[in-house]
Amino acid sequence: MTTIGFIGLGIMGGPMARHLVAAGHEVTGFNRSPEKTRPLVDAGGRAAGSVAEAVDGADVVALMLPDSPDVEAVLDGEDGVFATAKPGTLVIDFSTIRPDVARDLAERAAARGLRMIDAPVSGGQAGAENATLSIMVGGKADDVGAARPLLDAVGRTVVHVGPIGSGQxxxxxxxxxxxxxxxxxxxxxxxxxxxxxxxxxxxxxxxxxxxxxxxxxxxxxxxxxxxxxxxxxxxxxxxxxxxxxxxxxxxxxxxxxxxxxxxxxxxxxxxxxxxxxxxxxxxxxxxxxxxxxxxx
Incomplete structure (x- = not known):
């Protein structure tokens, strides 16, 4: 069992977080609209009132957010992931953002003793709900390998396509x-x-x-x-x-x-x-x- 903080529980992130619960992981979710945490709680997960609360004690932090500024704010903002995650935490960014931003954020993560991979997905709402997403993963091989069981829980086609930013x-x-x-x-x-x-x-x-x-x-x-x-x-x-x-x-x-x-x-x-x-x-x-x- 892995302890996961999942940030972003919308059309895509919500079903993905629930699949991780179904796979036996302990998932605490945060969403700016608190009502979107309810399906996760009903599935056996927990709701957090802040990013910091979702990240507290997590082995893995997963993000599914709309755009590059959202990811930057959650990771490097006040009381964000970089400020609150324990050393060695693996950050999996499922969001779709600019490749250069993904590379820059990974460098900032490494400077804080964190590991990061970019893992954007394709398949839409149906793919998220059915755990049939195609996931294109960028990052170091060891980090991708550590994330693989979680990626396999939410996707059907999971491919390591190169270094950080390659997924984007x-x-x-x-x-x-x-x-x-x-x-x-x-x-x-x-x-x-x-x-x-x-x-x-x-x-x-x-x-x-x-x-x-x-x-x-x-x-x-x-x-x-x-x-x-x-x-x-x-x-x-x-x-x-x-x-x-x-x-x-x-x-x-x-x-x-x-x-x-x-x-x-x-x-x-x-x-x-x-x-x-x-x-x-x-x-x-x-x-x-x-x-x-x-x-x-």
Missing amino acids: TVKAANQLIVAGNIALLAEALVFLQAHGADLPAAVEVLGGGLAGSAVLTQKAQKMLDADYTPGFRIDLHHKDMGIVADAARAAGVVTPVGALVAQLVAATRAAGDGGSDHSALHRTIAGLSGEATGRP
């Missing part, structure tokens, strides 16, 4: 691919509808060929139903496309298709769908083709 780089590539697939799926459905095709039948046959993908399987029906209940919010994908752009610029790499998709994501957010699932790109693309979208 691979996650940025993942988000680039996913956003592009969602945008093209949305375009395809608008195109098919304009020609009067049987949309469910078209989706079925497309899914059986080279066009088949996890995006098509998970997002096509949401688009057909205009059900944009968030599994992964546009706000977060907008943030992730910014990470792609910054990292690509730093490396001298061009991402022309990614730049276009990033603008579509930004337009979807600007139109009021920031809190909607990223499948709401469909609503933006349909609107560009003159379809009624239900927006004001």
Whole structure:
């Protein structure tokens, strides 16, 4: 049994923390919205009133937070993880943040006698709830090995992709691919509808060929139903496309298709769908083709 302080119990972090309880670990969770700790308590975990309380006595501290500033504040803020964790504590950051920030935070952690790996995830809410996430892990081999039982409790595909920050780089590539697939799926459905095709039948046959993908399987029906209940919010994908752009610029790499998709994501957010699932790109693309979208 490992004693874990888990910070961030939202759509993704909540189910992940509960899986760690189910795997036999002692989990104390903290969330800025205290009501989100209730499912963890009901599953056998504990609720903390602060980051420091969640970290107190923990062997491992896990984070699932929205953005780089949130992670920095929790780790290096007043009464944060760096100030309160015991020496040797392993910090696992499941958040999606900038690769350079991950590397800098790992250096600061090491200066305080802590170990840190970056372990961003892919699979959305369904992956978190079903413990089928894909986890791309960056860090020292020994630290990744120490974290492996916990990673295996929340994910299905767990791969060590390189030194600290590498997980975030691979996650940025993942988000680039996913956003592009969602945008093209949305375009395809608008195109098919304009020609009067049987949309469910078209989706079925497309899914059986080279066009088949996890995006098509998970997002096509949401688009057909205009059900944009968030599994992964546009706000977060907008943030992730910014990470792609910054990292690509730093490396001298061009991402022309990614730049276009990033603008579509930004337009979807600007139109009021920031809190909607990223499948709401469909609503933006349909609107560009003159379809009624239900927006004001």
